[in-house]
Amino acid sequence: MLKKSEYFVVKQKAVPEVLQKVVEAKRLLESEKAVTVQEATEQAGISRSSFYKYKNDIFPFHDNARGKSITFVIQMNDEPGLLSDVLHVVADYNANILTIHQSIPINGVASLTLTVDILPTTGDSSDMIKEIEGKEGVMYLKILARE
Incomplete structure (x- = not known):
């Protein structure tokens, strides 16, 4: 029997507005643009009860990614330099490439599977x-796994 996952990766557009506002309130508190939960929730446009209900259940992806590896698949045009451009983005963010696999392009499209280590400095x-x-x-681009 497969173990059920406790976490899911979803794009922001799929997240209900109230949860996005909880994340915004948390950012306001962390950045000290709001001193109290009351101020943060008012600025974000949610109730304090919604904030307290969900505050431990939602967080930006990058907050929980540090010290983990992310595997994603990318479909990209078979163009000179494009793979290099993608790898430069990873390097610019100071992440470490653990594995890389690119398929032979079919009809001008290549599939790339990339596993990236998210470092404390990433x-x-x-x-x-x-x-x-x-x-x-x-x-x-689709995230396949986070370990």
């Missing part, structure tokens, strides 16, 4: 993934 892994997704020629 920048925001969510931003890293967004930057890779935004590269011209990258058609698809």
